Amino acid sequence: MMLRSRLLNLQIPSVISASQFRRSSTPSLLSVRYPLSHSTIRNSHQHASASMTRNSSVSDTEKTSRTVLFVPPGVEPNEVNDDMILPGSNIVIGPYAGDSKIKEVEFVKSSGRAKDCPKDNRPEFAILGRSNVGKSSLINALVRKKEVALTSKKPGKTQLINHFLVNKSWYIVDLPGYGFAKASEAARMDWSSFTKGYFMNRDTLVAVMLLIDASVPPQKIDLDCANWLGRNDVPITFVFTKCDKMKVGKGKRPDENMRDFQELIRQNYRQYPPWIMTSSVTGLGRDELLLHMSQLRNYWDQ
Template identity: 40%
Template sequence: MHVQDAEIVMSAVDPKQYPGTGFPEIALAGRSNVGKSSFINKLINRKALARTSSKPGKTQTLNFYLINNFFYFVDVPGYGYAKVSKTERAKWGRMMETYFTQRDQMKHVFLVVDFRHEPTIDDIQMKDFIEYYDIPYTVVATKADKIPRGKWNQHFYQIKKALNLPSDESLILFSSETGEGFDKAWKLIEDILED
């Protein structure tokens, strides 16, 4: 897909604030600082539409990015950031649960993990949550450029095993630096939107 038009249209904390356009939505879930914003920016070929931050826990709302006036990427708050209070974390949890379980327009979740590390307990819980609610998902392992190619297989299977993924197709290796996984991610997005 050639992206001609991309804009952040709103940040929402509850369903009353979600867009009313009816366009399909693809959500991105993952730990704070795992590279969700860089993933979006790479896919839409923009340097900084999705705000990246060196400070974890920056995204505190559901951020809706309208792409080609056709679908949304929805960046949800990163989980697993220790410096956020329990109350705040619980609030984010409720906001995310409401979105994931009640939003008909949400067609697919990209669960974003860090290719360099084994998935965390939070990653596993997020994946279990997505599966429990029978939401279609794909795992995207970012920062692939940080691992020597000779070790890719080892890391790939470590993530696949930790998350108990059904097939190799459930996992896309991605690098916002080199563009690794770019075509595969877009092909999947196009398939999702055609359904």
């Protein structure tokens, strides 16, 4: 459980200074406001809110930035400047960010159950999203190899948990897409069951990269997925895809859809999770996302 404990620590609300981070089972800030089964989560958030109220010396601007930005360990919130924030994101880069280059990648195995996944204790990042969100295309763009992940014009092709070993040291995990309407009901239930089993039983999971299609308005199924992950203390980063697609006519632009999505998130979450804009077509956000993943990985892998 060492990786998961560190993971939860990293997502303590950023109004707490880096020196106060502890490697204990601190509840994730992703927990939503409606009643939860874990009273410790509610108590933690109440304490954080009270601490912000008492700190009258902090300006309104500082309070806002500390609420919105994702501040990693090793960074004092009051020392954050614009140069430390990754473009197209709310992610601050700190001392744990390191070499983010992908030198080699190899497919390891496909698993139908969480217990069949690799057991070598390497840290891993799960790629999750609604079918046709561009999940496989993003993976291919990250590793800069065609067809590392199976791409298809037919949503729902990924039906197993697929592990790809990167630089012989960490994994990218391609998970089945959710919400594919044309899949059979039995298949949809099966995908949901074994995917949730993976989240609940995978101690080496560093974070879930939850892909959100920025070319369309916010989807309830994405919000439901984010809320489920939050309630179960599974840390996430929102990865907005298809940010290159500029809608014409009646449709909204990607930046408008992103703002709408984040406004809905703000209604349920006390603090924004990390988020970043990407495009597998133009390469937007690729290097920045890998740098973000490197600092998460290096923090747990020390």
